[in-house]
Amino acid sequence: MKMEQTQGAVMPKRSRNQELQTEKRFLQLSVFADVCFVVAELLFAFASHSQSVLMDAAYDGAEMLMMAAAVCLTPLFYRPISEKYPFGYAQVESVFTAVKSAMMLSVMAGLTVNVIQTMLSGGAHVAYGAVSMFQLLLGLVSLCILGVMYVGARKVASPILQTEWMAWRLDVLYSMGMAAAFFGAKVLKDTSLAWMAPYVDQVVALLVVAFALPGAAKMFFGAVKDIFLFAPDEKVLEQVKGICEPLLQAYGFEPVFYDVTRTGRRMWVSVYFHTEGDVLSLDCMRQASKEAQKHLCEKWDYCVCELVPEQA
Structure with missing residues (x-):
């Protein structure tokens, strides 16, 4: 393992430039995927009048902007510490991680409020079959990208890639859950349980939020601890x-x-x-x-x- 000298301490160096380029490639892939998802979801949301797809597009749009900023900031995280910056730019990364995880939490909160409002107003009535197929397609593509992000998170010790891996995991859960929910609603609408059909997707959405919430909250509070230089767990x-x-x-x-x-x-x-x-x-x-x-x-x-x- 190569080593580099930094302020009297020996730091590991496995080709920092190579790690930087690797991390940027994974982040650029994520930004490109987000752009494609936003365009596809907006077009489908306007065509199908689906609130869930429109909310997914809003989330992916915010995600796209955050990751575009991450691509620009990433080179700072690889700069060595100095007398002027004794912690380097590591705290910038902690702040970014806290903001990104807070955004995930706010999206989950907004989704929960929207779902409850939809349930109280009688559920969602859309083209169940079309939305189910669209969400299934998004889920499969998201699953492939999730695998790539998982490889990236293991290759490079990057909190940003870790949060991005969690975000794509949430996308996979949400898309697959919605696909199953709308397919179930399509089946139920022709049975004696047709009254349940408009509420299926809201129930699945709440289950997805309940599953993803602990991980995002843990990452947020961990980043806040890092910002204030508290001892790790x-x-x-x-x-x-x-x-x-x-x-x-x-x-x-x-x-x-x-x-x-x-x-x-x-x-x-x-x-x-x-x-x-x-x-x-x-x-x-x-x-x-x-x-x-x-x-x-x-x-x-x-x-x-x-x-x-x-x-x-």
Whole structure:
């Protein structure tokens, strides 16, 4: 693994330029797909008078604008930290992630209100068969793009790609759910349960929101924590301790406090430690720091580790 020197700390480098280009390609693909979806959904919504398709077009339009901005901002996230910008532009990424996840939450809230209003007004009466086929087609295409976004999220440690993967997952759930709902409504309208047909799509929409809401909320609150530089959750702290503690103890260093800060895709780990004796070997400290840095970077690509001696 290549390494780069940044403000006295060694940072991993697996061709940052290559990672940047990879991330931009995935984001550009998402923007292009959003443009195609918006055009198709607007044309179909006006032709079929379907509220659900029109709302989907509005969501995808907002998504398209957000991702176009992300493509422009992405190069900033790869710039190294400096004295002027000690956190680089990582907090910009956290702010963007918070805004994007908040947008997802607001769309879910708007969808929920719209669905309840539709139910109270007697449900939706549209061309069930046509809408079902259209939503099925969108769902299948979205599923393919979801697979591509999943690959991108695993290739590059990018919170933005992670939120985009969640957004496409919501699209797949919504489109498939609507396809099934409208198909069910088409079947029911010719039976004794015809009174249920106008309400099927609203019930499915509420189930989709209930399924997707926890993930979007978790991402939003995680981004807010990163913006204010709060410590990451207990699971991350335990992973850091599990990596650093045995390494330091092998050198006779006893960790007493872990200061872990994360924002965007970057993380800083400061380990305060003490030794039994009065003499501290700088060579041992330097070697222990390198080993801890190496192991932490295997878990988190953009991680800086420093050891801070503390008087026992």
